[in-house]
Amino acid sequence: MPNEVLKIEDLHTHFFTDQGEIPAVDGVSLTVHKGEVVGVVGESGCGKSVTSLSIMQLIPSPPGKIVGGSIHFKGEDLLSVSKKRIKEIRGNEISMIFQEPMTSLDPLFTIGNQLREAIRIHQKVTKKQANERSIEMLKLVGIPRAEAVMNEYPHQLSGGMRQRVMIAIAMSCDPEILIADEPTTALDVTIQAQILDLMKKLNQEKETAILMITHDLGVVAEICDRVIVMYAGQVVEEGTTREILKDPKHPYTKGLIRSIPKLHEKDQQLYSIPGTVPKPKMGNVGCRFNDRCEYAHDRCFAETPELFSIINNRYSRCFLLDDSEGKVVTDAEANIRS
Amino acid sequence: MQKPILEVNHLKKYFDVRGGVFGKKVGEVKAVDDVSFTVHEGEILGIVGESGCGKSTTGKTILRLIEPTEGEVKFEGENIAALSAEAMRKLRRDMQIIFQDPYASLNPRHTVEKIISEPLLIHGMGKKERKSRVKELLEVVGLSDYHASRYPHQFSGGQRQRIGIARALANNPKLIICDEPVSALDVSVQSQILNLMEGLRDQFNLTYVFIAHDLSVVKHISDRVGVMYLGRLVELTDKEKLYDDPKHPYTKALLSAVPVPDPDVEKERILLEGDVPSPSNPPTGCAFHTRCPVAMDICKTVRPTFEQAEVNHFVACHLYN
Numbered sequence: 001m002p003n004e005v006l007k008i009e010d011l012h013t014h015f016f017t018d019q020g021e022i023p024a025v026d027g028v029s030l031t032v033h034k035g036e037v038v039g040v041v042g043e044s045g046c047g048k049s050v051t052s053l054s055i056m057q058l059i060p061s062p063p064g065k066i067v068g069g070s071i072h073f074k075g076e077d078l079l080s081v082s083k084k085r086i087k088e089i090r091g092n093e094i095s096m097i098f099q100e101p102m103t104s105l106d107p108l109f110t111i112g113n114q115l116r117e118a119i120r121i122h123q124k125v126t127k128k129q130a131n132e133r134s135i136e137m138l139k140l141v142g143i144p145r146a147e148a149v150m151n152e153y154p155h156q157l158s159g160g161m162r163q164r165v166m167i168a169i170a171m172s173c174d175p176e177i178l179i180a181d182e183p184t185t186a187l188d189v190t191i192q193a194q195i196l197d198l199m200k201k202l203n204q205e206k207e208t209a210i211l212m213i214t215h216d217l218g219v220v221a222e223i224c225d226r227v228i229v230m231y232a233g234q235v236v237e238e239g240t241t242r243e244i245l246k247d248p249k250h251p252y253t254k255g256l257i258r259s260i261p262k263l264h265e266k267d268q269q270l271y272s273i274p275g276t277v278p279k280p281k282m283g284n285v286g287c288r289f290n291d292r293c294e295y296a297h298d299r300c301f302a303e304t305p306e307l308f309s310i311i312n313n314r315y316s317r318c319f320l321l322d323d324s325e326g327k328v329v330t331d332a333e334a335n336i337r338s
Numbered sequence: 339m340q341k342p343i344l345e346v347n348h349l350k351k352y353f354d355v356r357g358g359v360f361g362k363k364v365g366e367v368k369a370v371d372d373v374s375f376t377v378h379e380g381e382i383l384g385i386v387g388e389s390g391c392g393k394s395t396t397g398k399t400i401l402r403l404i405e406p407t408e409g410e411v412k413f414e415g416e417n418i419a420a421l422s423a424e425a426m427r428k429l430r431r432d433m434q435i436i437f438q439d440p441y442a443s444l445n446p447r448h449t450v451e452k453i454i455s456e457p458l459l460i461h462g463m464g465k466k467e468r469k470s471r472v473k474e475l476l477e478v479v480g481l482s483d484y485h486a487s488r489y490p491h492q493f494s495g496g497q498r499q500r501i502g503i504a505r506a507l508a509n510n511p512k513l514i515i516c517d518e519p520v521s522a523l524d525v526s527v528q529s530q531i532l533n534l535m536e537g538l539r540d541q542f543n544l545t546y547v548f549i550a551h552d553l554s555v556v557k558h559i560s561d562r563v564g565v566m567y568l569g570r571l572v573e574l575t576d577k578e579k580l581y582d583d584p585k586h587p588y589t590k591a592l593l594s595a596v597p598v599p600d601p602d603v604e605k606e607r608i609l610l611e612g613d614v615p616s617p618s619n620p621p622t623g624c625a626f627h628t629r630c631p632v633a634m635d636i637c638k639t640v641r642p643t644f645e646q647a648e649v650n651h652f653v654a655c656h657l658y659n
Contacts, residue, residue, distance in 0.1 A: 188551065189388065189595045219597050246600075263593070
């Protein structure tokens with residue numbers, strides 16, 4: 001399709017540590033279209049951040065290495081282009097914002113300095129033009145007294161303001177896609193609402209695609225069009241936000257949604273998935289979720305499930321959705337529904 | 339009417355701000371500024387607020403881990419703010435705390451057995467008894483007795499929080515202050531810990547003061563909820579009332595800002611402008627008037643009192659007084 005901005009296919013990012021090879025990202029595929037907001041959700045250690053760092057080629061190497069798969073940005077294979085080209089793309093056509101706005105800004109330089117730097121690296125503009133553009137960006141992200149903030153240092157700003165500055169830097173070169181890695185996790189709810197609002201606005205006005213990495217399904221419901229659920233380095237389910245939240249197919253997604261306390265529902269005993277997230281390791285056979293899954297049967301331990309297609313662009317990595325399997329499916333399905 | 343186990347009256351905690359060459363006092367941060375509430379036996383009182391609103395300081399001041407500047411804290415009728423250090427130590431057997439960060443609150447050089455038996459030792463239990471008590475406690479929180487000889491780094495976050503809970507339970511306390519006990523945990527583990535804490539409350543007839551910033555979690559676990567803003571309690575009532583019929587404009591905005599994982603829930607979002615003001619220089623009058631969408635003239639000058647607007651529904655706002 002022509003409007004695919006980012007297409008990742010079968011990405012494998014492994015870390016080579018003293019404890020052996022760790023497949024942090026194990027065969028992840030995802031596509032982001034123009035102007036679309038795609039969420040990647042999962043718990044800590046599921047590989048969602050490593051996926052985003054792989055796109056930007058920011059995996060520390062060693063120990064990390066992309067050992068397989070492809071990442072295409074508007075048809076260009078990011079894994080085979082030169083370092084120089086990556087530098088051109090990074091921060092210009094693909095931008096990224098991180099969770100902790102304090103550590104992502106340099107404490108020794110003023111806000112203006114850091115904004116101008118980002119602009120002047122990627123665009124042929126004079127200092128004056130860069131300055132004007134910086135002020136314009138700060139106003140766009142809703143920072144009051146933008147001119148004064150240009151001469152201030154990061155420590156003089158609050159957490160919410162810093163994240164706005166990060167977004168201003170990320171958006172200053174009009175990127176095609178913005179990768180946001182837990183952008184609101186360190187912020188209070190009222191500030192989170194402001195930032196999500198701002199990101200929605202930028203997405204609509206500038207048609208910037210957003211890849212939203214988060215652990216919060218509330219944030220997903222708020223901003224995403226489509227969602228990818230990750231577990232232990234793999235995609236376990238994919239669908240539209242409504243499909244995932246209202247009609248989850250994979251037992252992990254179901255469990256995850258049921259274990260969130262809901263503000264708008266009457267109280268009941270909270271469901272909890274037993275056990276903990278497994279550490280990714282090489283040579284895993286069987287479904288990664290098998291030891292925590294209440295529907296696990298023999299096949300889940302003997303074979304590794306693929307991503308089964310349910311309907312258009314709706315996938316789940318669970319044998320319960322394998323149509324070729326006979327009676328077990330119907331039994332288990334009946335179980336789920338009851 | 340239930341028996342109150344804890345009464346907090348006009349509690350204040352000001353931290354001095356020192357500066358200059360001689361460290362002279364140049365100002366103060368009003369972390370907790372005149373907070374009053376009562377906790378009944380067997381109930382869970384939730385305290386919510388954003389970072390810097392003084393909710394953790396309130397919790398620690400109740401236990402006198404931080405000395406209060408002013409006000410009283412009555413535990414079972416006794417004003418503990420006036421007790422000697424020795425008497426306080428004896429009383430801490432009945433009042434325990436669970437901390438937020440399960441990574442930082444356990445000594446990495448001690449085994450789990452030593453961590454859990456330390457409070458038992460302080461309150462004078464023999465060696466043999468301690469050992470069996472540790473075993474018992476580990477089972478209560480869902481761990482196994484062979485875990486006793488391990489070190490904290492060998493456990494996951496959720497398991498560490500279970501160890502923290504076992505330590506708090508060691509001396510059969512009556513009241514536990516829970517300071518953000520699940521904020522550092524993943525969703526699936528968070529629900530395990532919440533269920534465990536609810537179960538323990540019923541099993542041992544505990545009372546919790548549950549401090550958290552996550553409104554959904556607080557709603558799930560609490561019986562009554564208090565909302566704090568800039569060192570002050572702005573609203574306190576039953577959780578159903580608070581979530582169905584919030585009175586204070588800040589509570590309304592806070593509730594509307596929570597993202598709900600359900601695309602069908604229609605909400606009217608109240609977006610607050612700007613940031614929380616600094617507690618070292620709080621606004622005059624009502625602390626919220628700088629961001630309040632319905633602020634009146636009186637809000638800028640007169641601080642609203644914390645009064646009962648309806649039965650068991652306390653609110654500090656000029657709209658209701």
